[in-house]
Amino acid sequence: MAAWETKGMAEALPDANPPAGDKPQSTSGEMSHAPAALALTADGKTPQEVGWVAPTAYNYLLYNASGKDSASHSAATATNDDPDREINTEATGYQLPVTESYQGVAQGEWHSNAKVYEWNDEYGDIGPKFDQLEKQLFGDVNRVRTGINFANISEIEVIQEGTVRIDPVRLFDDAGLHPAMLENVKLAGYTQCTPVQAYTLPAILKGYDIVACAQTGSGKTAAYLIPTLSKLMGKAKKLAAFRPNPATFEAGVSAAVRAEPLILVVAPSRELATQIFDEARRFCYRTMLRPCVIYGGGPTIDQIRQLEKGCDVLIATPGRLCDFMDRTHLLTLKRLKYIVIDEADELLTSDWEQEMNKIMSGGDQEEGNITYLLYSATFPKTARDIAKNHLAHEHVRIRVGRAGSSHVNIKQDIVFVESSLKRQALLDLLMSKPPARTIVFVNSKRAADEVDDFLFNKGLPCTSIHADRTQREREDAIRAFRSGTSPILVATGVSARGLDIHNVMHVINYDLPSTQFGGIEEYTHRIGRTGRIGNLGLATSFYNDHDEDLGATLVKTLLETKQVIPDFLHQYLPEGFTAEGEGDAAQLKFETDSDFGDGTEETAAEDGGDPGQAASGEAWGAAEEPAGATSDWGVTKEPATDTSGWGTTGDSGAW
Numbered sequence: 001m002a003a004w005e006t007k008g009m010a011e012a013l014p015d016a017n018p019p020a021g022d023k024p025q026s027t028s029g030e031m032s033h034a035p036a037a038l039a040l041t042a043d044g045k046t047p048q049e050v051g052w053v054a055p056t057a058y059n060y061l062l063y064n065a066s067g068k069d070s071a072s073h074s075a076a077t078a079t080n081d082d083p084d085r086e087i088n089t090e091a092t093g094y095q096l097p098v099t100e101s102y103q104g105v106a107q108g109e110w111h112s113n114a115k116v117y118e119w120n121d122e123y124g125d126i127g128p129k130f131d132q133l134e135k136q137l138f139g140d141v142n143r144v145r146t147g148i149n150f151a152n153i154s155e156i157e158v159i160q161e162g163t164v165r166i167d168p169v170r171l172f173d174d175a176g177l178h179p180a181m182l183e184n185v186k187l188a189g190y191t192q193c194t195p196v197q198a199y200t201l202p203a204i205l206k207g208y209d210i211v212a213c214a215q216t217g218s219g220k221t222a223a224y225l226i227p228t229l230s231k232l233m234g235k236a237k238k239l240a241a242f243r244p245n246p247a248t249f250e251a252g253v254s255a256a257v258r259a260e261p262l263i264l265v266v267a268p269s270r271e272l273a274t275q276i277f278d279e280a281r282r283f284c285y286r287t288m289l290r291p292c293v294i295y296g297g298g299p300t301i302d303q304i305r306q307l308e309k310g311c312d313v314l315i316a317t318p319g320r321l322c323d324f325m326d327r328t329h330l331l332t333l334k335r336l337k338y339i340v341i342d343e344a345d346e347l348l349t350s351d352w353e354q355e356m357n358k359i360m361s362g363g364d365q366e367e368g369n370i371t372y373l374l375y376s377a378t379f380p381k382t383a384r385d386i387a388k389n390h391l392a393h394e395h396v397r398i399r400v401g402r403a404g405s406s407h408v409n410i411k412q413d414i415v416f417v418e419s420s421l422k423r424q425a426l427l428d429l430l431m432s433k434p435p436a437r438t439i440v441f442v443n444s445k446r447a448a449d450e451v452d453d454f455l456f457n458k459g460l461p462c463t464s465i466h467a468d469r470t471q472r473e474r475e476d477a478i479r480a481f482r483s484g485t486s487p488i489l490v491a492t493g494v495s496a497r498g499l500d501i502h503n504v505m506h507v508i509n510y511d512l513p514s515t516q517f518g519g520i521e522e523y524t525h526r527i528g529r530t531g532r533i534g535n536l537g538l539a540t541s542f543y544n545d546h547d548e549d550l551g552a553t554l555v556k557t558l559l560e561t562k563q564v565i566p567d568f569l570h571q572y573l574p575e576g577f578t579a580e581g582e583g584d585a586a587q588l589k590f591e592t593d594s595d596f597g598d599g600t601e602e603t604a605a606e607d608g609g610d611p612g613q614a615a616s617g618e619a620w621g622a623a624e625e626p627a628g629a630t631s632d633w634g635v636t637k638e639p640a641t642d643t644s645g646w647g648t649t650g651d652s653g654a655w
């Protein structure tokens, strides 16, 4: 068997769509004799014969040209009844092929122009339904649906830290949501809250600042969007700034307004910002709350056109936001009620210090009026230290599982592959398994281009994304991957954070993220692109001597979810653990544990939930006070001293 050959992968891809006929054979060893052109399996099958769709070439010249006059794509006059918007070719003189669409955004369109519900001042409390728009927002077959292990994500221990305790809510029906929001939650297909939602929903509705750390794919976006939007829905008419009536608005003719959002969501990547915007478009449906997204690389003029129609929920990447904050005639933060920092640990680092400083406290917002909500799947100490400066003294800290832990629904394989053999190993891996949506992570832009070219020339349907690509290319690549036209995406870490894409069955770390590329936190975020919201997934990582700095933490991460430890990593096995992954996971010591507790933490299993229920794998979430609990749930508790490193003394201001 070749060094890179893995075991048990086919079983880990239960939802993959295997080609008709026999399962493809492993091709290790034989591939070097294959013709230079197409990849072939051991029995001579091409990628298409084993079931991969044919690769689609991307016309860089054509699509990049389309970015030159992006204003022509403006949706300034779109209404709720429009059929799928056509690209306006008159102004530019070229015809864009509109092939793939995701939630109503076709290739060739900017995501910032995606259709939102256009409120008419004549509507009552809740606007009428619009079938076309509803179908686009909620009906897309490519949206992520809960998987067979949804119950698993509800079994994870929830720890409350800090000064405040919250009674969790189990069902959205019981959460006291605005009727329009409840309808939208139902249209989205959500009934049961995930743990992070169960705690932070009531906490936000009660008005607390929040720090929440929960595993990848556990519904953090909805955990902050649903309660913030719901809370504002009843008061929108009073709180929201004046805006022109969309029913009569004409771009360039009607008076434009300055955007005065009530909610600001900051996300570190453009891809994540547009994805959050999609979620906001869904949850704002049939209400007057108007979401907008601004991000670098996209056409500023289009984004301005959207803002000047009014904006209540602004989703933004930091750079573009700071840029717009300087243009006070376009945007003011003075009405802000909520600032949400998604992927907070990424944004609360020195890399973003200048921008985040300005956003958190340097705008014209009234600091005392703002609720801060910080969410992430990982939370190293440096980020926690910075976060504490912005939180009110009485805030809610929720941790679902260990901060930075990976999910049991993800099978993690580590295979030894020398650097010079990685391409071949990748090809063999892709050809030997049932075709499935796959993300291949590399550590450099150059590697992304090279691996993409290599796979494409071998007949595999791939696309790639990295920071040197134009925004047009980035949006098209994600759309092609989402729609399945290019089910293999080669990516650098830029796109790791937060991407939520239907049915990603396999994540391959072609390069492991060594410390300089984000280390184990980056690993957790990358593999978390699969196994989301109760679905199963597989993560395969190529390891060699260059990755030794990751060895020890990687082994602990694997042991935490009882993964098999390959022999070349046995040297890192802590005492008391076997190579089969057996051992007491509670004994594993991680850096992120070290200062998390402050002596006031309580776990749902111990105090708030029902341990028996959780252990038996049934649906979790104690909506009622558990029998026998002596708890002070819902009661504010002051710790005598704060030893956590989080701090509870919330001195406001810049870090």
Ligand SMILES: Nc1ncnc2c1ncn2[C@@H]1O[C@H](COP(=O)(O)OP(=O)(O)OP(=O)(O)O)[C@@H](O)[C@H]1O
Residues within 6 Å of the ligand: 143, 144, 145, 146, 189, 190, 191, 192, 193, 194, 197, 214, 215, 216, 217, 218, 219, 220, 221, 222, 376, 377, 497, 498, 499, 500, 528, 529, 532, 533
């Ligand atoms: N209560 C729920 N029931 C069913 N599906 C849900 C629920 N909450 C969220 N989802 C879906 O789960 C998926 C993952 O959610 P989301 O992207 O918010 O995860 P996340 O925790 O932010 O992940 P990451 O840390 O990777 O950013 C989304 O497709 C979302 O629509």
